[in-house]
Amino acid sequence: MAAEDARYRQTSQYQMWSFSPTQLAAMRENTNAAARTRIAERLASLPAASNTTSAPTSSVNTPDPEGASISALPEFLSAPEEAQLMNFYTLELLRAGDHAEMPDEIKATAAAFFRRFYVTNSIMTYPPQEMLIVALFFACKAEGSFISITEFGKQFGKDNPEDILAGEFLLCQGLRFAIDVKHPFRALRGAVMELSTLPDIERNRLVAAEHRAREILRFSALMTDAYFHYTPSQIMLAALSLADRGVAERLITQTFHYVAPPFTSNNNSGSETPATSGPDAPSSNTKRNAAPRSSNNSGEDKSQIIGSHIRDKVLGTIEACRDLLSKELPERREHWTNKTVIKAQITPLRKKLTKCRDPDRWNLVELQRVRREQATKKGGGSDDGEPDDRTLESDAAVFGEALPVPPKRRKVGATDGGGGPGEGKGDPFGGPL
Amino acid sequence: MAVSPLVAPTSDAFKPSRPISSPFKRQTSAVPSSNGNGTPRYPPAARSAPGDGAAMTLDPIEQLNEDEKRKYVKGKKLGEGTYANVYLGHVRHDPSTLVAIKKIKVQQQYQDGMAPDAVRELKYLRELQHPNIISLLSVFSSKDQNLNLVLEYLPLGDLEMLIRDVDRVRYGAGDIKAWMGMLTRAVWFCHDNFVLHRDIKPNNLLIAADGEVKLADFGLARSFADPGRRMTANVITRWYRPPELLFGARHYGGAVDIWSVGMVFAELIIRAPFLAGNTEVEQIALICKQIGTPTEDNWPGVTQLREYTVPSEVVPVWGKEAYMGRFGAVGADGVDLLVRTVALDPKKRITAREMLEHRWWRTDPKPTRKEDLPRKSGGEEKMGADLKRRNGILDDETNNRGAKVARKLDFGQAK
Ligand SMILES: Nc1ncnc2c1ncn2[C@@H]1O[C@H](COP(=O)(O)OP(=O)(O)OP(=O)(O)O)[C@@H](O)[C@H]1O
Numbered sequence: 132m133a134a135e136d137a138r139y140r141q142t143s144q145y146q147m148w149s150f151s152p153t154q155l156a157a158m159r160e161n162t163n164a165a166a167r168t169r170i171a172e173r174l175a176s177l178p179a180a181s182n183t184t185s186a187p188t189s190s191v192n193t194p195d196p197e198g199a200s201i202s203a204l205p206e207f208l209s210a211p212e213e214a215q216l217m218n219f220y221t222l223e224l225l226r227a228g229d230h231a232e233m234p235d236e237i238k239a240t241a242a243a244f245f246r247r248f249y250v251t252n253s254i255m256t257y258p259p260q261e262m263l264i265v266a267l268f269f270a271c272k273a274e275g276s277f278i279s280i281t282e283f284g285k286q287f288g289k290d291n292p293e294d295i296l297a298g299e300f301l302l303c304q305g306l307r308f309a310i311d312v313k314h315p316f317r318a319l320r321g322a323v324m325e326l327s328t329l330p331d332i333e334r335n336r337l338v339a340a341e342h343r344a345r346e347i348l349r350f351s352a353l354m355t356d357a358y359f360h361y362t363p364s365q366i367m368l369a370a371l372s373l374a375d376r377g378v379a380e381r382l383i384t385q386t387f388h389y390v391a392p393p394f395t396s397n398n399n400s401g402s403e404t405p406a407t408s409g410p411d412a413p414s415s416n417t418k419r420n421a422a423p424r425s426s427n428n429s430g431e432d433k434s435q436i437i438g439s440h441i442r443d444k445v446l447g448t449i450e451a452c453r454d455l456l457s458k459e460l461p462e463r464r465e466h467w468t469n470k471t472v473i474k475a476q477i478t479p480l481r482k483k484l485t486k487c488r489d490p491d492r493w494n495l496v497e498l499q500r501v502r503r504e505q506a507t508k509k510g511g512g513s514d515d516g517e518p519d520d521r522t523l524e525s526d527a528a529v530f531g532e533a534l535p536v537p538p539k540r541r542k543v544g545a546t547d548g549g550g551g552p553g554e555g556k557g558d559p560f561g562g563p564l
Numbered sequence: 565m566a567v568s569p570l571v572a573p574t575s576d577a578f579k580p581s582r583p584i585s586s587p588f589k590r591q592t593s594a595v596p597s598s599n600g601n602g603t604p605r606y607p608p609a610a611r612s613a614p615g616d617g618a619a620m621t622l623d624p625i626e627q628l629n630e631d632e633k634r635k636y637v638k639g640k641k642l643g644e645g646t647y648a649n650v651y652l653g654h655v656r657h658d659p660s661t662l663v664a665i666k667k668i669k670v671q672q673q674y675q676d677g678m679a680p681d682a683v684r685e686l687k688y689l690r691e692l693q694h695p696n697i698i699s700l701l702s703v704f705s706s707k708d709q710n711l712n713l714v715l716e717y718l719p720l721g722d723l724e725m726l727i728r729d730v731d732r733v734r735y736g737a738g739d740i741k742a743w744m745g746m747l748t749r750a751v752w753f754c755h756d757n758f759v760l761h762r763d764i765k766p767n768n769l770l771i772a773a774d775g776e777v778k779l780a781d782f783g784l785a786r787s788f789a790d791p792g793r794r795m796t797a798n799v800i801t802r803w804y805r806p807p808e809l810l811f812g813a814r815h816y817g818g819a820v821d822i823w824s825v826g827m828v829f830a831e832l833i834i835r836a837p838f839l840a841g842n843t844e845v846e847q848i849a850l851i852c853k854q855i856g857t858p859t860e861d862n863w864p865g866v867t868q869l870r871e872y873t874v875p876s877e878v879v880p881v882w883g884k885e886a887y888m889g890r891f892g893a894v895g896a897d898g899v900d901l902l903v904r905t906v907a908l909d910p911k912k913r914i915t916a917r918e919m920l921e922h923r924w925w926r927t928d929p930k931p932t933r934k935e936d937l938p939r940k941s942g943g944e945e946k947m948g949a950d951l952k953r954r955n956g957i958l959d960d961e962t963n964n965r966g967a968k969v970a971r972k973l974d975f976g977q978a979k
């Protein structure tokens with residue numbers, strides 16, 4: 132776990148896309164509020180003629196101190212309503228992925244992309260029904276499957292490639308160009324292999340546990356915010372625990388009985404970077420020494436991580452993750468496709484959505500066309516000059532968050548022991564990711 | 565499942581209810597973002613582009629992108645690759661900090677959106693942070709949705725330039741050991757993160773101002789976490805391509821990169837490409853002649869590979885001694901390491917980790933300190949370009965990689 136943990140902290144998933152529940156809720160509230168404001172302005176500025184659906188007609192002679200445009204505003208989705216629709220569309224995405232017979236990893240990556248995108252974008256702004264197809268398409272690429280857009284589109288009855296491609300770059304931007312998603316599937320495979328070496332676990336039981344855990348990873352982990360809050364190995368353990376608590380506990384016991392190997396000196400990298408045993412080039416350690424956590428990555432931590440208080444902390448985290456996953460157990464698939472449920476809960480929200488969506492952003496193809504047009508106008512043809520200076524005055528100070536040195540957010544979960552030897556063979560947390 | 569679930573019965577009701585108007589007419593009043601602590605908040609209104617007539621409204625993600633873009637100033641063109649132009653740049657508020665801005669070309673032949681090279685490079689460089697791997701500092705999109713990768717600037721050329729400039733650049737065993745050490749660490753780190761580079765060659769080993777070698781160009785990289793998946797055999801520039809790929813293997817691992825590392829090692833020593841075949845057939849013939857003929861004896865299962873064909877005259881695998889004459893400059897231990905990297909059977913080939921544990925690194929001469937390594941001579945820019953042309957390997961792949969190789973990559977795997 133320690134090795135995985137140190138590695139995991141380097142990932143964009145941890146650095147950019149991990150939040151506490153409170154943070155995530157606040158971000159979604161903000162996204163929702165900002166979208167309302169923007170859309171209200173945009174709707175208000177639309178020519179009156181196209182506004183007739185909701186514009187009052189009786190105010191012609193009656194001066195309205197509040198202004199007609201205000202009363203013309205539609206009812207917006209609230210953040211919780213967006214969240215509920217989000218789950219509905221996540222399932223749509225998974226079903227689409229099933230329909231196209233995509234591998235688990237691709238579907239899972241697409242679901243993560245989709246939910247990340249809508250942390251900072253409202254579904255009132257960009258159309259979720261289309262973005263979920265875009266997410267699936269781009270997830271194929273991100274996972275190394277470069278399928279032709281025409282073939283891909285056909286599977287979803289989309290004959291015009293532009294319909295999908297128009298959203299690709301938008302999605303990428305929304306992901307802040309971090310397109311690697313770490314999944315718990317491999318950790319599960321590793322855990323099962325580990326468990327299968329134990330004499331006291333019955334084969335059939337293990338097979339059943341793995342099967343159920345995988346179902347949970349394929350559904351529950353994607354339908355909830357698990358990826359935002361927990362590491363892949365925590366999610367895996369929580370899923371395994373839901374599948375068969377005894378098996379999961381056995382694995383955890385096994386882990387914390389693991390005895391640390393005698394520690395080599397030479398700072399922290401002796402075990403993590405075999406480079407130290409290679410040429411004595413001064414570079415071998417520079418980066419790691421510069422890393423903020425490196426000073427902790429030593430034997431002290433290792434002894435802590437096998438200590439019982441750490442184990443308790445781990446158990447607490449896994450329990451919390453378990454609770455989260457149990458909100459969307461695989462059986463809930465029926466719930467989300469149940470006609471009565473849809474009619475009562477989803478359809479009203481979607482109807483509401485048709486009235487409050489962003490007039491300037493909803494049509495992706497049109498949006499892209501306008502953006503491109505604007506680009507050619509501004510760039511004066513060639514895109515390689517340096518016209519960038521003419522764009523916006525800098526608001527840079529406002530945005531603290533750049534890709535390069537993302538702020539360290541809270542630690543994901545409890546496993547902050549960090550950075551011990553990477554060779555923990557008995558470590559069910561999967562060694563390096 | 566017969567019916568696409570996306571053809572939802574309700575969907576007709578959700579067509580846009582009104583015509584979409586220009587996104588450029590007003591400015592927004594609130595843009596959510598998050599500050600350095602991850603706490604979202606509202607900055608003041610985004611401003612519109614000056615002198616633009618119509619104001620341009622920016623959404624949060626667009627605004628973030630604008631800010632990222634504005635951190636850098638783009639300068640002269642440094643070079644051109646198959647799928648990108650590379651420019652010199654600097655940090656706007658600190659002009660002394662130079663960067664390289666790699667701007668992905670819009671590929672005419674690739675109709676399927678963001679090009680595979682760009683997707684791969686973006687994905688892997690973002691995650692791999694190591695002193696011997698080129699750093700991705702930032703990403704932004706410029707107008708017309710061009711992807712720009714901001715990379716650390718590596719001003720001292722690449723290993724190929726040094727190898728080829730026989731007249732002006734001299735180096736010895738300690739230098740080779742230093743360069744090889746940096747390369748091996750980079751490859752180890754990739755493999756330890758389950759990433760295959762798949763295009764290791766001297767020209768993709770760039771050199772930083774302090775002499776550090778950095779593995780670059782992840783446009784063909786992929787992860788090999790999933791052993792069951794088929795991968796394309798059509799990767800790695802031919803001279804550096806291992807026999808299993810030449811024989812069309814679809815399942816392979818880190819050993820493919822190790823062979824390339826071995827080829828770079830050999831090339832550093834003899835200052836010419838070791839096995840420079842003009843065609844794949846010729847490449848195989850060269851391997852058979854110089855290393856040995858792959859047979860069931862030395863490589864169980866090799867004859868089952870799809871494109872296994874070897875010259876009829878079987879050459880026994882050469883032992884270490886045979887290399888001493890040509891490669892002896894790195895000593896017996898160095899030759900031992902070299903021979904292990906070019907084991908025909910990928911299962912028997914040394915791993916990156918084992919390479920790092922090899923005794924050669926610890927025998928004399930010591931690896932040269934990076935600051936003391938030989939550097940490219942002056943006036944090399946033009947020469948570099950010339951060499952590149954002269955050496956212009958692989959029209960079919962390097963020059964047209966995006967179109968030819970990449971599109972074949974794992975095509976249809978998603979289905
Ligand atoms: N980080 C960098 N610092 C300095 N120069 C660079 C950097 N990256 C690339 N260059 C220069 O830009 C040129 C083009 O780079 P790029 O990686 O796009 O293509 P390439 O490797 O030369 O060709 P190909 O794409 O066919 O492999 C390089 O030859 C090099 O001269």
Ligand SMILES: [Mg+2]
Binds near residue numbers: 768
């Ligand atoms: Mg290159």
